[in-house]
Amino acid sequence: MIQNDEHDQNKANLTQNIEIELFIEAIFRCHGYDFRNYNKAHIKRRLLFRLSALGLKSISELQHKVLHEADFFDIVLKDLSINVTEMYRDPSFYAGLRKEVVPLLKTYPFIKIWHAGCATGEEVYSFAILLKEEGLYDRAQIYATDFNPLVLETAKKGIYPINRIKEYTSNYQMAGGLNSFSDYYFARYDAVIFNQDLKKNIVFAEHNLATDSVFAEVNLIICRNVLIYFNKELQNKVIRLFTDSLTKGGFLGLGSKENLMFTEMVDQYVVIDAKEKIYKKKVSDNKYGL
Amino acid sequence: MAYKAIVIGSSAGGLIALKTIILGLRKDFMLPIIIVQHISPHSDSFMARYFNQISPLHVKEADEREPVRSGHVYLAPPNFHLLVEEDQTLSLSVEEKVNFSRPSIDILFETASYVWGKHLIGIILTGANNDGASGLEKIARAGGLAIIQSPESAEVPIMPMSAMDHCPTALILPLNDIPDYLNKINQ
Ligand SMILES: C[S@@+](CC[C@H](N)C(=O)[O-])C[C@H]1O[C@@H](n2cnc3c(N)ncnc32)[C@H](O)[C@@H]1O
Numbered sequence: 001m002i003q004n005d006e007h008d009q010n011k012a013n014l015t016q017n018i019e020i021e022l023f024i025e026a027i028f029r030c031h032g033y034d035f036r037n038y039n040k041a042h043i044k045r046r047l048l049f050r051l052s053a054l055g056l057k058s059i060s061e062l063q064h065k066v067l068h069e070a071d072f073f074d075i076v077l078k079d080l081s082i083n084v085t086e087m088y089r090d091p092s093f094y095a096g097l098r099k100e101v102v103p104l105l106k107t108y109p110f111i112k113i114w115h116a117g118c119a120t121g122e123e124v125y126s127f128a129i130l131l132k133e134e135g136l137y138d139r140a141q142i143y144a145t146d147f148n149p150l151v152l153e154t155a156k157k158g159i160y161p162i163n164r165i166k167e168y169t170s171n172y173q174m175a176g177g178l179n180s181f182s183d184y185y186f187a188r189y190d191a192v193i194f195n196q197d198l199k200k201n202i203v204f205a206e207h208n209l210a211t212d213s214v215f216a217e218v219n220l221i222i223c224r225n226v227l228i229y230f231n232k233e234l235q236n237k238v239i240r241l242f243t244d245s246l247t248k249g250g251f252l253g254l255g256s257k258e259n260l261m262f263t264e265m266v267d268q269y270v271v272i273d274a275k276e277k278i279y280k281k282k283v284s285d286n287k288y289g290l
Numbered sequence: 291m292a293y294k295a296i297v298i299g300s301s302a303g304g305l306i307a308l309k310t311i312i313l314g315l316r317k318d319f320m321l322p323i324i325i326v327q328h329i330s331p332h333s334d335s336f337m338a339r340y341f342n343q344i345s346p347l348h349v350k351e352a353d354e355r356e357p358v359r360s361g362h363v364y365l366a367p368p369n370f371h372l373l374v375e376e377d378q379t380l381s382l383s384v385e386e387k388v389n390f391s392r393p394s395i396d397i398l399f400e401t402a403s404y405v406w407g408k409h410l411i412g413i414i415l416t417g418a419n420n421d422g423a424s425g426l427e428k429i430a431r432a433g434g435l436a437i438i439q440s441p442e443s444a445e446v447p448i449m450p451m452s453a454m455d456h457c458p459t460a461l462i463l464p465l466n467d468i469p470d471y472l473n474k475i476n477q
Contacts, residue, residue, distance in 0.1 A: 009432045010407045017376065039355075039381040041373040041401040082385040228354045228370075228382045235355075257354055257367055257382050 019059035020044055026063050031073050033147070034210045035080060037234035046079045074150065081148045082229065085119040086164065087126045089224070090256050091174035094130060096276035098176050101251050102134050105219060111140050112218040114245065116209060117226035118144040121155025122168075125184075126175070127222065128198045133178045137201065143216060145207035152204050158194040165192055209238045214245045221246060224255035232262075239263045246281045253278050293435065293475060294409040295358065295374075296321050297402045299395030299425070301328040301417025303445025305337070307465055308415070309344075312363065314469025317346035319476050321411075323363040324352070324372065324380070324402065326393045328417065331369035338365045354382045366393035373401040389421035399425025408433030411475070413468065414460075415439045417449030423456040436460035437468065 020043060024035045035043060047059055056062060065072045088094055105111050113131075115124045124144040131137040146152055169181040185192040207215065209226065221242050227235050242252055243265050252269070254260060254277040260269055269279040300307055304327045312323075327337065335351045341363065342349040352364040358378045366372035370382040371393050388394035399412050399422060412429035414422045416439060430436040436457050441447035443464040454460065463471060 013404055013407065013432070039373070039375055041375045041381055041404070042383050042385075044404065045373075045397065045401065082383060084384050084386055225384050228384070232355060257370060259353070262355070 016044070016048075016059060019063070020047060023047065023059050023063045023066070026067055027073065027076065030067055032211070033077065033208070037210065037231045037237075038080075038229055039231060042082075042229065043080060050075070050079050077148055078150065081146075081151070083119040083148065083151045085122045085225075086171070087122040087160075087168040088171035088175045089123065090276075091171045091176075093224075093253065093256070093276045093278075094126065094175035096273045096278055097127075097253060098130060098134070100272050100278060101220060101253075102130075102136065104249075104251075105136055106134070108219065109139060111136065111220070112216060113140055113142045113220045113222070114216070114218045115142070115144040116207070116221060116223040116242075118146050118152075118155060118204075119148075120151045120160075121158060121204070122160065123222065123224065124155065124202060125158060125194050125198055126172075128202065129172075129177070129184050130175070132198070140201050142202040143218070144202055144204045147206060147208040147210075149206055152206065156199075156204050158199060159191050160194075162187055162190050162192050209241065210234060214241060216245065217247055218245055218250060219247055220251045220253070222253045224253065224258070226255070227258045228255065235262075236264045239265045243268055243281060248281060249283045250281045251278060252281065292409065293321060293411050294406050295402065296323045296411045296413065296472065297399055297429075298323060298325045298413045298415065299399065299417075299422035299449075300325070300415035301391075301395075301419060301421065301446070301449055303416035304328070306445065307439065309341070310465055311413075311415075311469050311472075312341055312345045312347065312349065314466075314473075315345075315347065316473050316476065318361075319347060319473070320360045321472075321476055322358045322360055323347075324358065324366075324374065324398060325364065326366045326372060326395045326398045326422075328391050328393070328395075328419075328421070329368050331392070333368045335365075335367065341365075352380045352382070354380070356380045366398065368393075371397045373397060374405045375401075376405055378405060389419060391419070391421045395422030396425040400428050403429045403432045403434060406434065410434035411437065411472075413437045413439070414450055414453040415465070416444035416446050418446045419449060420452035422449060423453045426453050426460065427456040430457050430459055437471070438462050439468065440464045 028034050118124050172181040185194045272278040338351040349363040351367050373381045412426050426436050438450045438453045438460045440462045441450045444450050
Protein backbone atom coordinates (compact mmCIF):
# COMPACT_ATOMS: atom_id res chain seq x y z
CA MET A 1 0.00 0.00 0.00
CA ILE A 2 2.61 2.48 1.12
CA GLN A 3 4.94 1.18 -1.57
CA ASN A 4 2.36 1.96 -4.24
CA ASP A 5 1.80 5.38 -2.87
CA GLU A 6 5.52 6.13 -3.11
CA HIS A 7 5.67 4.75 -6.59
CA ASP A 8 2.77 6.96 -7.68
CA GLN A 9 4.39 9.99 -6.09
CA ASN A 10 7.63 9.50 -7.93
CA LYS A 11 5.92 8.81 -11.20
CA ALA A 12 3.74 11.90 -10.81
CA ASN A 13 6.90 13.88 -10.21
CA LEU A 14 8.51 12.67 -13.43
CA THR A 15 5.34 13.38 -15.39
CA GLN A 16 5.28 16.86 -13.92
CA ASN A 17 8.82 17.50 -15.09
CA ILE A 18 7.81 16.60 -18.63
CA GLU A 19 4.75 18.83 -18.42
CA ILE A 20 6.88 21.74 -17.18
CA GLU A 21 9.21 21.44 -20.16
CA LEU A 22 6.25 21.43 -22.52
CA PHE A 23 4.73 24.39 -20.71
CA ILE A 24 7.95 26.39 -21.04
CA GLU A 25 8.14 25.53 -24.71
CA ALA A 26 4.53 26.65 -25.12
CA ILE A 27 5.07 30.07 -23.58
CA PHE A 28 8.22 30.55 -25.64
CA ARG A 29 6.49 29.71 -28.93
CA CYS A 30 3.25 31.50 -28.08
CA HIS A 31 4.44 34.54 -26.10
CA GLY A 32 8.14 34.87 -26.99
CA TYR A 33 9.41 34.66 -23.40
CA ASP A 34 12.27 32.19 -23.12
CA PHE A 35 12.47 30.39 -19.77
CA ARG A 36 14.17 27.33 -21.19
CA ASN A 37 17.47 28.11 -19.47
CA TYR A 38 16.07 29.16 -16.11
CA ASN A 39 16.58 27.10 -12.98
CA LYS A 40 13.75 24.63 -12.95
CA ALA A 41 13.24 24.08 -9.21
CA HIS A 42 11.97 27.58 -8.75
CA ILE A 43 9.75 27.44 -11.85
CA LYS A 44 8.26 24.18 -10.67
CA ARG A 45 7.41 25.59 -7.26
CA ARG A 46 5.79 28.63 -8.81
CA LEU A 47 3.71 26.63 -11.28
CA LEU A 48 2.55 24.19 -8.62
CA PHE A 49 1.58 27.13 -6.47
CA ARG A 50 -0.48 28.62 -9.32
CA LEU A 51 -1.99 25.20 -9.97
CA SER A 52 -3.27 24.82 -6.44
CA ALA A 53 -4.43 28.46 -6.29
CA LEU A 54 -6.61 27.80 -9.34
CA GLY A 55 -7.72 24.39 -8.14
CA LEU A 56 -6.40 22.73 -11.29
CA LYS A 57 -5.01 19.22 -11.41
CA SER A 58 -2.14 19.23 -13.86
CA ILE A 59 0.33 21.57 -15.51
CA SER A 60 -1.13 20.47 -18.84
CA GLU A 61 -4.30 22.28 -17.79
CA LEU A 62 -2.21 25.39 -17.12
CA GLN A 63 -0.70 24.98 -20.55
CA HIS A 64 -4.13 24.93 -22.09
CA LYS A 65 -4.96 28.19 -20.35
CA VAL A 66 -1.75 29.89 -21.35
CA LEU A 67 -2.28 28.97 -24.99
CA HIS A 68 -5.96 29.85 -25.17
CA GLU A 69 -6.70 32.62 -22.69
CA ALA A 70 -5.39 36.01 -23.68
CA ASP A 71 -4.72 37.47 -20.22
CA PHE A 72 -3.48 34.39 -18.43
CA PHE A 73 0.12 34.86 -19.49
CA ASP A 74 0.34 38.08 -17.44
CA ILE A 75 -0.21 36.00 -14.33
CA VAL A 76 2.32 33.39 -15.39
CA LEU A 77 4.91 36.07 -16.10
CA LYS A 78 4.31 37.54 -12.68
CA ASP A 79 4.70 34.11 -11.10
CA LEU A 80 7.91 33.33 -12.92
CA SER A 81 9.65 36.68 -12.57
CA ILE A 82 10.59 37.19 -8.96
CA ASN A 83 10.25 40.95 -8.54
CA VAL A 84 11.18 41.19 -4.88
CA THR A 85 13.49 44.16 -4.35
CA GLU A 86 14.24 46.98 -1.94
CA MET A 87 16.07 50.30 -1.69
CA TYR A 88 19.79 50.01 -1.05
CA ARG A 89 19.63 46.23 -0.78
CA ASP A 90 23.09 45.35 0.61
CA PRO A 91 24.12 48.89 1.62
CA SER A 92 27.79 47.89 1.46
CA PHE A 93 27.43 47.35 -2.29
CA TYR A 94 26.45 51.00 -2.74
CA ALA A 95 29.21 52.10 -0.40
CA GLY A 96 31.61 50.09 -2.57
CA LEU A 97 30.40 51.80 -5.75
CA ARG A 98 30.77 55.17 -4.09
CA LYS A 99 34.31 54.46 -3.06
CA GLU A 100 35.66 52.51 -6.01
CA VAL A 101 33.62 53.40 -9.07
CA VAL A 102 32.34 56.94 -8.59
CA PRO A 103 35.82 58.58 -8.57
CA LEU A 104 36.48 57.16 -12.04
CA LEU A 105 33.06 58.09 -13.36
CA LYS A 106 33.80 61.64 -12.27
CA THR A 107 36.60 61.84 -14.82
CA TYR A 108 34.14 61.41 -17.71
CA PRO A 109 32.16 64.30 -19.19
CA PHE A 110 29.16 62.03 -19.81
CA ILE A 111 28.23 58.63 -18.41
CA LYS A 112 25.73 55.93 -19.27
CA ILE A 113 24.43 53.46 -16.70
CA TRP A 114 22.32 50.37 -17.20
CA HIS A 115 20.23 48.71 -14.49
CA ALA A 116 19.35 45.29 -15.94
CA GLY A 117 16.46 43.50 -14.23
CA CYS A 118 15.46 46.60 -12.26
CA ALA A 119 12.07 45.18 -11.12
CA THR A 120 9.93 47.92 -9.54
CA GLY A 121 12.79 50.43 -9.61
CA GLU A 122 13.91 50.77 -5.99
CA GLU A 123 17.49 50.00 -6.97
CA VAL A 124 17.39 52.64 -9.72
CA TYR A 125 16.20 55.44 -7.43
CA SER A 126 18.71 54.36 -4.81
CA PHE A 127 21.56 54.80 -7.25
CA ALA A 128 20.10 57.97 -8.78
CA ILE A 129 20.21 59.57 -5.33
CA LEU A 130 23.82 58.50 -4.94
CA LEU A 131 24.65 60.04 -8.33
CA LYS A 132 23.02 63.31 -7.27
CA GLU A 133 25.01 63.45 -4.08
CA GLU A 134 28.22 62.84 -5.99
CA GLY A 135 27.41 65.57 -8.52
CA LEU A 136 27.17 63.04 -11.35
CA TYR A 137 23.46 62.92 -12.01
CA ASP A 138 23.29 65.73 -14.53
CA ARG A 139 25.79 64.10 -16.83
CA ALA A 140 24.26 60.65 -16.55
CA GLN A 141 21.94 58.79 -18.87
CA ILE A 142 20.31 55.92 -16.97
CA TYR A 143 18.67 52.94 -18.65
CA ALA A 144 16.49 50.83 -16.38
CA THR A 145 15.22 47.65 -17.98
CA ASP A 146 13.23 44.57 -17.08
CA PHE A 147 11.40 41.96 -19.14
CA ASN A 148 8.22 42.36 -17.14
CA PRO A 149 6.21 45.40 -18.35
CA LEU A 150 4.04 45.43 -15.22
CA VAL A 151 6.93 46.09 -12.83
CA LEU A 152 8.22 48.82 -15.15
CA GLU A 153 4.91 50.67 -14.72
CA THR A 154 5.50 50.79 -10.98
CA ALA A 155 9.13 51.75 -11.50
CA LYS A 156 8.13 54.73 -13.67
CA LYS A 157 5.82 56.05 -10.99
CA GLY A 158 8.42 55.93 -8.24
CA ILE A 159 5.74 55.56 -5.57
CA TYR A 160 6.34 53.04 -2.79
CA PRO A 161 4.57 51.94 0.39
CA ILE A 162 5.50 54.07 3.36
CA ASN A 163 5.82 51.15 5.75
CA ARG A 164 9.30 50.26 4.54
CA ILE A 165 10.74 53.76 4.69
CA LYS A 166 12.31 53.29 8.10
CA GLU A 167 14.29 50.31 6.87
CA TYR A 168 15.22 52.17 3.67
CA THR A 169 16.38 55.20 5.64
CA SER A 170 18.73 53.06 7.68
CA ASN A 171 19.95 51.31 4.50
CA TYR A 172 20.55 54.72 2.92
CA GLN A 173 22.68 55.78 5.86
CA MET A 174 24.67 52.54 5.86
CA ALA A 175 25.22 53.00 2.12
CA GLY A 176 27.01 56.27 2.89
CA GLY A 177 24.14 58.66 2.16
CA LEU A 178 25.22 62.28 2.65
CA ASN A 179 21.94 64.03 3.38
CA SER A 180 18.66 63.33 5.04
CA PHE A 181 16.83 60.58 3.15
CA SER A 182 13.54 62.43 3.50
CA ASP A 183 14.92 65.16 1.21
CA TYR A 184 14.27 62.85 -1.71
CA TYR A 185 10.60 62.01 -1.33
CA PHE A 186 7.38 63.35 0.08
CA ALA A 187 4.91 61.29 2.01
CA ARG A 188 1.30 61.08 1.08
CA TYR A 189 -1.15 58.92 3.04
CA ASP A 190 0.42 55.47 3.06
CA ALA A 191 2.91 56.08 0.26
CA VAL A 192 6.11 57.95 -0.47
CA ILE A 193 6.60 59.64 -3.82
CA PHE A 194 10.18 60.14 -4.99
CA ASN A 195 11.11 63.57 -6.37
CA GLN A 196 10.43 64.17 -10.04
CA ASP A 197 13.93 65.44 -10.68
CA LEU A 198 15.32 61.97 -9.90
CA LYS A 199 13.50 60.67 -12.96
CA LYS A 200 14.72 63.27 -15.43
CA ASN A 201 17.59 61.19 -16.83
CA ILE A 202 16.09 57.73 -16.44
CA VAL A 203 14.63 55.79 -19.35
CA PHE A 204 12.56 52.77 -18.31
CA ALA A 205 12.26 50.17 -21.06
CA GLU A 206 11.42 46.53 -21.68
CA HIS A 207 14.46 44.39 -22.40
CA ASN A 208 14.77 40.64 -22.15
CA LEU A 209 18.29 39.51 -21.24
CA ALA A 210 17.64 36.04 -22.65
CA THR A 211 16.55 37.15 -26.11
CA ASP A 212 17.33 40.86 -26.76
CA SER A 213 20.68 42.31 -27.73
CA VAL A 214 23.01 45.23 -27.06
CA PHE A 215 21.22 48.59 -27.22
CA ALA A 216 23.85 51.05 -25.99
CA GLU A 217 27.47 51.36 -24.94
CA VAL A 218 27.53 52.01 -21.19
CA ASN A 219 30.09 52.79 -18.47
CA LEU A 220 28.41 50.85 -15.67
CA ILE A 221 26.02 47.91 -15.57
CA ILE A 222 24.22 46.96 -12.37
CA CYS A 223 22.51 43.59 -12.58
CA ARG A 224 21.73 42.14 -9.19
CA ASN A 225 19.84 39.00 -8.22
CA VAL A 226 18.86 38.16 -11.76
CA LEU A 227 21.61 35.73 -12.78
CA ILE A 228 20.82 33.48 -9.80
CA TYR A 229 17.70 32.39 -11.70
CA PHE A 230 19.63 31.32 -14.81
CA ASN A 231 21.54 28.15 -15.63
CA LYS A 232 25.24 28.35 -16.54
CA GLU A 233 24.58 28.58 -20.25
CA LEU A 234 22.27 31.56 -19.94
CA GLN A 235 24.53 33.19 -17.36
CA ASN A 236 27.39 33.02 -19.83
CA LYS A 237 25.25 34.41 -22.60
CA VAL A 238 24.12 37.36 -20.47
CA ILE A 239 27.65 38.15 -19.26
CA ARG A 240 28.73 38.16 -22.92
CA LEU A 241 25.94 40.64 -23.63
CA PHE A 242 27.19 42.81 -20.77
CA THR A 243 30.77 42.59 -21.98
CA ASP A 244 29.68 43.71 -25.44
CA SER A 245 27.69 46.58 -23.90
CA LEU A 246 30.45 47.94 -21.65
CA THR A 247 33.03 50.50 -22.70
CA LYS A 248 36.65 49.54 -22.13
CA GLY A 249 37.26 50.14 -18.45
CA GLY A 250 33.51 50.01 -17.79
CA PHE A 251 32.19 48.54 -14.52
CA LEU A 252 29.89 45.64 -13.74
CA GLY A 253 28.15 45.16 -10.38
CA LEU A 254 26.42 41.87 -9.55
CA GLY A 255 24.40 40.55 -6.61
CA SER A 256 26.08 39.40 -3.41
CA LYS A 257 25.79 35.70 -4.31
CA GLU A 258 26.60 36.07 -8.01
CA ASN A 259 30.11 35.57 -9.23
CA LEU A 260 31.75 36.53 -12.47
CA MET A 261 34.62 34.19 -11.65
CA PHE A 262 32.53 31.16 -12.57
CA THR A 263 31.67 32.42 -16.06
CA GLU A 264 33.48 32.18 -19.39
CA MET A 265 34.22 35.91 -19.51
CA VAL A 266 36.37 35.99 -16.37
CA ASP A 267 39.52 36.82 -18.39
CA GLN A 268 37.99 40.02 -19.69
CA TYR A 269 37.66 41.59 -16.25
CA VAL A 270 39.65 42.64 -13.24
CA VAL A 271 38.17 42.35 -9.76
CA ILE A 272 37.58 45.70 -8.09
CA ASP A 273 35.80 44.43 -4.98
CA ALA A 274 35.51 40.67 -4.55
CA LYS A 275 33.04 40.83 -1.68
CA GLU A 276 30.71 43.38 -3.27
CA LYS A 277 31.03 41.70 -6.69
CA ILE A 278 32.25 44.80 -8.50
CA TYR A 279 34.29 44.15 -11.66
CA LYS A 280 35.97 46.25 -14.31
CA LYS A 281 36.23 45.37 -17.95
CA LYS A 282 39.87 45.36 -18.99
CA VAL A 283 41.10 48.29 -21.03
CA SER A 284 43.56 46.20 -23.00
CA ASP A 285 44.53 42.58 -23.38
CA ASN A 286 47.80 42.76 -21.46
CA LYS A 287 47.78 40.80 -18.26
CA TYR A 288 47.22 43.79 -16.01
CA GLY A 289 44.27 44.99 -18.08
CA LEU A 290 45.49 48.57 -17.76
CA MET B 291 22.87 2.96 -0.21
CA ALA B 292 19.17 3.62 0.19
CA TYR B 293 19.62 7.31 0.93
CA LYS B 294 21.31 9.93 -1.19
CA ALA B 295 21.01 13.14 0.80
CA ILE B 296 19.92 14.71 4.08
CA VAL B 297 18.12 18.02 4.53
CA ILE B 298 17.90 19.70 7.93
CA GLY B 299 15.75 22.60 9.09
CA SER B 300 16.35 24.43 12.34
CA SER B 301 15.49 27.75 13.90
CA ALA B 302 15.66 29.17 17.44
CA GLY B 303 18.25 27.14 19.38
CA GLY B 304 19.56 25.67 16.15
CA LEU B 305 23.19 26.56 16.51
CA ILE B 306 23.70 24.14 19.41
CA ALA B 307 21.48 21.46 17.91
CA LEU B 308 23.31 21.61 14.59
CA LYS B 309 26.64 21.50 16.36
CA THR B 310 25.59 18.33 18.20
CA ILE B 311 24.67 16.67 14.94
CA ILE B 312 27.60 17.81 12.84
CA LEU B 313 30.17 16.94 15.50
CA GLY B 314 28.47 13.61 16.17
CA LEU B 315 28.87 12.36 12.62
CA ARG B 316 31.68 10.00 11.66
CA LYS B 317 34.50 11.73 9.89
CA ASP B 318 33.94 9.61 6.79
CA PHE B 319 30.25 10.48 6.68
CA MET B 320 29.35 10.41 3.01
CA LEU B 321 25.78 11.62 2.58
CA PRO B 322 25.60 15.28 1.55
CA ILE B 323 23.79 17.43 4.11
CA ILE B 324 21.90 20.60 3.20
CA ILE B 325 20.79 22.89 6.00
CA VAL B 326 18.44 25.81 6.43
CA GLN B 327 19.04 27.57 9.73
CA HIS B 328 16.86 30.64 10.26
CA ILE B 329 19.21 33.54 10.75
CA SER B 330 19.16 37.33 10.63
CA PRO B 331 19.25 38.62 7.04
CA HIS B 332 22.20 40.83 7.91
CA SER B 333 24.43 38.22 9.50
CA ASP B 334 27.62 37.18 7.74
CA SER B 335 28.72 33.62 7.05
CA PHE B 336 30.26 32.97 10.45
CA MET B 337 28.25 29.79 11.02
CA ALA B 338 29.63 27.95 8.01
CA ARG B 339 33.17 29.03 8.86
CA TYR B 340 32.75 28.01 12.48
CA PHE B 341 31.35 24.55 11.70
CA ASN B 342 33.99 24.02 9.09
CA GLN B 343 36.71 24.67 11.63
CA ILE B 344 35.36 22.28 14.21
CA SER B 345 34.16 19.47 11.92
CA PRO B 346 36.15 17.06 9.73
CA LEU B 347 33.44 17.39 7.07
CA HIS B 348 33.55 20.19 4.49
CA VAL B 349 31.06 22.75 5.74
CA LYS B 350 30.34 25.76 3.54
CA GLU B 351 27.75 28.33 2.65
CA ALA B 352 25.96 27.24 -0.52
CA ASP B 353 26.90 28.98 -3.77
CA GLU B 354 24.46 29.30 -6.63
CA ARG B 355 24.63 26.44 -9.17
CA GLU B 356 26.94 24.47 -6.93
CA PRO B 357 26.88 20.67 -7.36
CA VAL B 358 25.87 18.72 -4.25
CA ARG B 359 28.83 16.56 -3.27
CA SER B 360 29.25 13.76 -0.78
CA GLY B 361 31.13 14.55 2.41
CA HIS B 362 29.91 18.14 2.20
CA VAL B 363 27.59 20.14 4.40
CA TYR B 364 25.86 23.16 2.83
CA LEU B 365 24.23 26.04 4.71
CA ALA B 366 21.71 28.41 3.13
CA PRO B 367 23.12 31.95 2.92
CA PRO B 368 21.34 34.58 5.04
CA ASN B 369 18.43 36.25 3.21
CA PHE B 370 18.31 33.74 0.32
CA HIS B 371 16.10 30.72 -0.21
CA LEU B 372 18.02 27.56 -1.03
CA LEU B 373 16.64 25.11 -3.62
CA VAL B 374 17.78 21.80 -5.08
CA GLU B 375 17.72 21.38 -8.85
CA GLU B 376 16.94 18.22 -10.81
CA ASP B 377 20.63 17.92 -11.81
CA GLN B 378 21.59 17.88 -8.10
CA THR B 379 22.96 21.39 -8.04
CA LEU B 380 21.90 24.09 -5.59
CA SER B 381 20.21 27.33 -6.56
CA LEU B 382 19.27 30.50 -4.69
CA SER B 383 16.28 32.80 -4.78
CA VAL B 384 15.32 36.13 -3.23
CA GLU B 385 11.57 35.62 -3.56
CA GLU B 386 9.14 36.54 -0.77
CA LYS B 387 9.55 35.06 2.65
CA VAL B 388 7.74 31.79 3.28
CA ASN B 389 6.48 31.28 6.86
CA PHE B 390 8.09 34.65 7.63
CA SER B 391 11.43 33.12 6.77
CA ARG B 392 14.09 33.55 4.12
CA PRO B 393 15.70 31.05 3.87
CA SER B 394 12.64 28.85 4.29
CA ILE B 395 12.86 25.21 5.34
CA ASP B 396 9.72 24.32 3.38
CA ILE B 397 11.27 25.49 0.10
CA LEU B 398 14.43 23.45 0.63
CA PHE B 399 12.53 20.33 1.72
CA GLU B 400 9.99 20.52 -1.09
CA THR B 401 12.54 20.96 -3.89
CA ALA B 402 14.87 18.32 -2.40
CA SER B 403 11.98 15.90 -2.23
CA TYR B 404 11.26 16.36 -5.95
CA VAL B 405 14.84 15.45 -6.72
CA TRP B 406 15.54 12.61 -4.29
CA GLY B 407 12.08 11.25 -3.49
CA LYS B 408 12.38 8.18 -1.29
CA HIS B 409 16.16 8.53 -1.16
CA LEU B 410 15.92 11.63 1.01
CA ILE B 411 16.11 12.09 4.78
CA GLY B 412 14.49 15.21 6.23
CA ILE B 413 15.14 16.36 9.80
CA ILE B 414 13.32 19.05 11.77
CA LEU B 415 15.10 20.47 14.81
CA THR B 416 14.38 23.05 17.49
CA GLY B 417 12.50 26.24 16.61
CA ALA B 418 9.73 28.67 17.46
CA ASN B 419 7.61 28.62 14.31
CA ASN B 420 6.09 26.09 11.93
CA ASP B 421 8.37 26.37 8.92
CA GLY B 422 9.35 22.94 7.62
CA ALA B 423 6.24 21.09 8.75
CA SER B 424 4.63 20.90 5.34
CA GLY B 425 7.99 20.24 3.67
CA LEU B 426 8.62 17.30 5.96
CA GLU B 427 5.18 15.95 5.16
CA LYS B 428 6.06 16.10 1.46
CA ILE B 429 9.27 14.17 2.07
CA ALA B 430 7.39 11.46 3.96
CA ARG B 431 4.71 11.23 1.28
CA ALA B 432 7.33 10.71 -1.40
CA GLY B 433 8.66 7.77 0.63
CA GLY B 434 11.61 9.58 2.20
CA LEU B 435 12.58 9.27 5.85
CA ALA B 436 11.17 11.98 8.14
CA ILE B 437 12.91 12.58 11.48
CA ILE B 438 11.92 15.07 14.16
CA GLN B 439 13.94 16.08 17.19
CA SER B 440 11.85 15.11 20.21
CA PRO B 441 10.19 18.20 21.69
CA GLU B 442 11.58 17.33 25.14
CA SER B 443 15.13 17.50 23.82
CA ALA B 444 14.51 20.71 21.89
CA GLU B 445 15.48 24.11 23.22
CA VAL B 446 12.26 25.44 21.66
CA PRO B 447 9.71 22.66 21.02
CA ILE B 448 7.24 24.51 18.77
CA MET B 449 8.76 23.59 15.44
CA PRO B 450 9.13 19.88 16.28
CA MET B 451 5.56 19.79 17.58
CA SER B 452 4.17 21.46 14.52
CA ALA B 453 6.10 19.00 12.32
CA MET B 454 4.64 16.09 14.36
CA ASP B 455 1.14 17.41 13.69
CA HIS B 456 1.76 17.47 9.95
CA CYS B 457 3.75 14.31 9.75
CA PRO B 458 2.52 11.75 12.29
CA THR B 459 4.57 8.92 10.75
CA ALA B 460 7.86 10.68 11.41
CA LEU B 461 10.52 9.13 13.59
CA ILE B 462 10.93 11.07 16.84
CA LEU B 463 14.46 11.03 18.25
CA PRO B 464 16.18 12.84 21.12
CA LEU B 465 18.81 15.21 19.77
CA ASN B 466 21.71 13.14 21.08
CA ASP B 467 20.52 10.01 19.27
CA ILE B 468 20.23 11.63 15.85
CA PRO B 469 23.93 11.57 14.88
CA ASP B 470 24.29 7.87 15.74
CA TYR B 471 21.16 7.02 13.85
CA LEU B 472 22.58 8.77 10.80
CA ASN B 473 25.98 7.11 11.27
CA LYS B 474 24.32 3.69 11.10
CA ILE B 475 22.50 4.61 7.92
CA ASN B 476 25.75 5.77 6.41
CA GLN B 477 27.46 2.39 6.89
C1 LIG C 1 14.81 39.58 -7.82
S1 LIG C 1 14.57 40.87 -8.96
C2 LIG C 1 16.03 41.85 -8.70
C3 LIG C 1 15.71 43.31 -8.57
C4 LIG C 1 16.88 44.20 -8.22
N1 LIG C 1 17.91 44.14 -9.24
C5 LIG C 1 17.44 43.84 -6.86
O1 LIG C 1 18.51 43.22 -6.78
O2 LIG C 1 16.82 44.16 -5.86
C6 LIG C 1 14.85 40.06 -10.52
C7 LIG C 1 14.28 40.82 -11.71
O3 LIG C 1 14.83 40.27 -12.91
C8 LIG C 1 13.83 40.31 -13.89
N2 LIG C 1 14.17 39.34 -14.93
C9 LIG C 1 14.11 37.99 -14.85
N3 LIG C 1 14.46 37.45 -16.03
C10 LIG C 1 14.76 38.48 -16.86
C11 LIG C 1 15.18 38.56 -18.22
N4 LIG C 1 15.35 37.46 -18.96
N5 LIG C 1 15.39 39.78 -18.75
C12 LIG C 1 15.22 40.90 -18.00
N6 LIG C 1 14.80 40.90 -16.74
C13 LIG C 1 14.58 39.69 -16.16
C14 LIG C 1 12.55 40.01 -13.13
O4 LIG C 1 11.41 40.48 -13.83
C15 LIG C 1 12.78 40.73 -11.82
O5 LIG C 1 12.22 42.00 -11.84
